[in-house]
Amino acid sequence: MVAYLTRRIALAFLVMVGVSIIVFLLARVIPSDPVGRWVGIRAKAEQRERARIELGLDKPLYIQYLSYMNGFVHGNWGTSLYTHQPVLRDIATYLPASLDLIIFGMATALILGIPLGILSAVKNGTIIDHASRVFSLAGIALPTFWLAMVFQLVFFRQLHILPLSGRVSMLTAILNPINHITGSNLLDSLVTGNFAALGSALSHIILPGITLAAAPLGLMARMSRATMLEVLGEDYIRTARAYGISEIRVLIVYALRNAIAPVLTVGALLFAESLVSTFLVESVFTWPGLGFYASNAILTVDYPAIMGVTILISFTYIFLNLIVDITQAFLDPRIRIS
C-alpha cells in the first residue's frame, strides 16, 4: 500500500508540474499586449520598458516560469490586468458564490439521480425504466446555457415565481444585508439568523442550481442503474431473497451498499467538472462566481487571471482524481497490486 501511495502521489505531482507548464506556455503565447494593458495605450516607450521589467517579461521564459511558480506556492498568483487586484484575492472573492452553486447542484444531482437510477434498475425493461433512461439521457444532451435561458423564460417571464438572475434581491441586499463570515450566502444568512436573506438567497439559487445539476443528475442515474443491475444479478442477492428478507432491505442494505462506490467516484469527478459548467451557468444568471470571473478574464485576455483559474481548476481535478484512486485502492486490493 505504501509503495502504491508513493507512486500515485509522485505521479500526481508530476502531472501538476506538467499542467502548470502547459498553462504557463499557453498564457505566454496568447497574442495580447500585457504591457499595454498594464500602463495604458498612451504610455511612453520608457514607461512601457519599466512596466516590462516590473512584470518580469524581460527575463527568459524558464526564469519567468520558475518565479511564477515560486510566487504561486507562496500565495502570490500575480495581479489581474483587468481588476488590478491580486488574482488570489479575486479568486477568494468569487469562489464562495460558485461553491454555493456547485454544492447545491451536486446535492440535487445526488439526491434525485441515485434513486432514479435504482428505480430504473429495479423496474428494468418496464415503461418506468424507459422513461427514466430517456430522462437521464436528456439531462446529458441538454445544452447547459440553453436550459438556463429556458428556465428564465418559464419561471421568471411566464410564471413570475422565481427571480431572473443574481444572488439575492436588491431589496434584501439593502434591508437585510448578509453579514459575511464564510462568503457563502446560504450558510452565512442561516448562521446569523437572517431568514429574510436566506429566503431570497434560496429563491435565487434554485434555477442556476438545477441547471448545473441536470447533466450530473443524468450521468449519476445512468451509473447507478448500470451498477445496480449488475449487483442485482449476483447470487447473494438471490440468496437474500430466498431467505425471505424484505425487498426494500435487499435493495438498500445488500444491493445499494455494493453498487454505490462507483457512483460516488463518478460524483467526485463530476464535482470537478461542474467547476467548468459554472462558466456557462454563471454567465447566463450573472452569478458573481469563479466562472463569471474566468469567462471575463478570457474575453479580456487577462492572462494572470486565466492562469490562476485554470491552474486552480486543473489542480482540483488532479487532486480529486488522486483521492478517488487512493480510496479505490484502499477498498480493492487488486488495484494496488497491479
Added chain:
Amino acid sequence: MVLHEIRHALRLIRRNPLTLTGLSIVLLLILVAILAPWLAPYPTDVNTSHIASKFQPPSTIHLCGTDELGRDIFSRLLFGCRISLTVGLFTIGLSLLIGLPLGVIAGYSGGWIDEVIMRISDMVLSFPSLLLAMAITAMLGPNLQNAMIAIAVSWWPWYTRLLRSEAISVREKDYIAAARAIGASWGRVIFKHVLRNSLTPIIIQVSVDFGAIIMTSAALSFLGLGAQPPRPEWGLMINTGRDFFLNSWWLVTFPGLAIFITVLSFNLVGDGAREILDPRLSRRGR
C-alpha cells in the same frame, strides 16, 4: 460472414427502439445538412438581413420566426446543421489523426517512449476538456476553425489510451509473432493487425464522442470563442439572442432544441453501438 453480422446488427437495432429512433434522426440530420440550400425556405437569409421584418413570431410564413435582423430562423437552423455535423466530423478526424498513431507507437514500443506519451496524455486529460479548449481558443483567436483545433487538442488522449491498450494486448498474440516470423514489416503488422482489431472499440468511442463534441463546440460559440457572426451556428444564435429572448422566446428556443435533438440522437446511437458491437455487454443484456 460480414453480411450475416450486418443482418444480426440490424436485428438488434430493430429490437431497440431508442437506438432506432436515434439512428433515424441522425440520418435525417445528415440529409438536412446535405440538402440545406434546397430545403431552406429563405436560403439567402443566412447572411442578408431584413430589418423591416425583425422579431416576427413563428407563423406559417416563418416557421420558427425571425431574429433581431429579420432573418428566417428556420432557414438558418438548417444551415446550422451543416456546420455542426462538419465540426463534429472534422474534430473527430483531427483527434483520431493525433491520437491513433501516438497510441500505436506507445503500445507497441513500450519503454520510455510509452511512458512519455502516456504522461503527456495524462496531463492533457487533467484539464476539463471545455476549460482547455477555452484556453486554447483564447490563445489562437476566436473562430470556428480554431475552436475545432482546440477541441481536438483536448480530445486526442482518449484515442491514444484506447489504441495503446489494444496494441499491447495484440502485441503478445501468437499470430503477430507468426506474422513477424514470416517477415511482415512493422508497418504491415500495425496497419493490418493492430488497427483492424481495434476498429470496434474506436467506432464505439467515436459514436459516443460525437454528441459531446458538438455540444462543446456549441458551448464555445455561445461564449463567443467559436463561430463568429453572421455564421448560422446554433450556439452563436443562442448567444446573439440573449439580449432579446425574454420578449422573443423563439430566438433561443429553436436553436437550443436543435442542439438538444442532435446531441441526444447521437448519444442514443452511441449507446446502441456500444450494446450491439460490444459482445460482452450484449450478452449480459439478454
